[in-house]
């Protein structure tokens with residue numbers, strides 16, 4: 212049985228329909244990369260899974276429970292954690308204080324401050340620093356650590372590379388590597404196709420709000436994903452699934 216099932220999801224921003232009839236299942240332990248051009252609807256979809264934005268129709272099933280209209284703070288308690296685009300840390304609070312906020316949902320599990328600091332060693336000397344004084348890479352590590360502190364069943368990562376230098380992105384991904392191979396279920400929005408395909412077990416490409424490609428990462432080439440990305444592989448709206 213799938214861990215999460217997205218069924219016929221439509222999501223709007225006022226009159227604009229950003230997500231159109233999207234359906235897919237996520238199995239436990241999958242690392243799913245969500246790719247697509249700017250404006251394809253990736254962030255809107257991720258925020259709808261997290262409960263930060265309600266869909267106009269469709270279902271977000273976690274096990275048997277439809278969470279489509281359950282707010283984000285309740286979804287965290289059910290095991291869905293979002294690392295939002297732009298990180299959204301409390302800049303006047305320290306790394307440790309931000310991490311502790313992640314634990315406030317009360318989910319039991321293996322993540323603790325010490326474990327986060329082991330996973331992101333660059334945070335160790337910054338533990339008591341206000342996050343507003345941190346580098347971009349340290350802030351991103353704190354944001355990921357805060358989500359992990361809620362002991363999620365599903366971790367949603369929105370553009371962890373955004374605004375970071377290539378070197379820092381390499382470091383963040385190196386730190387994520389253990390997580391990516393540890394059986395944690397992850398949905399990752401990533402602009403960098405090569406990187407997305409190198410870390411994911413499955414790739415979904417969106418175009419103008421729809422899923423146009425859904426494949427195991429090992430069963431698709433970068434060229435095929437690039438074509439889907441630009442709507443060149445076949446008529447837009449037709450879905451390629453294996």
Ligand SMILES: Nc1ncnc2c1ncn2[C@@H]1O[C@H](COP(=O)(O)OP(=O)(O)OP(=O)(O)O)[C@@H](O)[C@H]1O
Nearest residue numbers: 224225227229247248249250251252253254255256
């Ligand atoms: N708050 C908002 N209000 C109105 N329209 C929005 C809002 N957020 C997104 N949109 C629109 O919804 C569509 C999908 O945007 P979304 O951010 O989900 O795409 P994306 O694939 O994540 O793009 P990007 O890679 O640029 O972040 C776009 O046309 C965008 O302009």
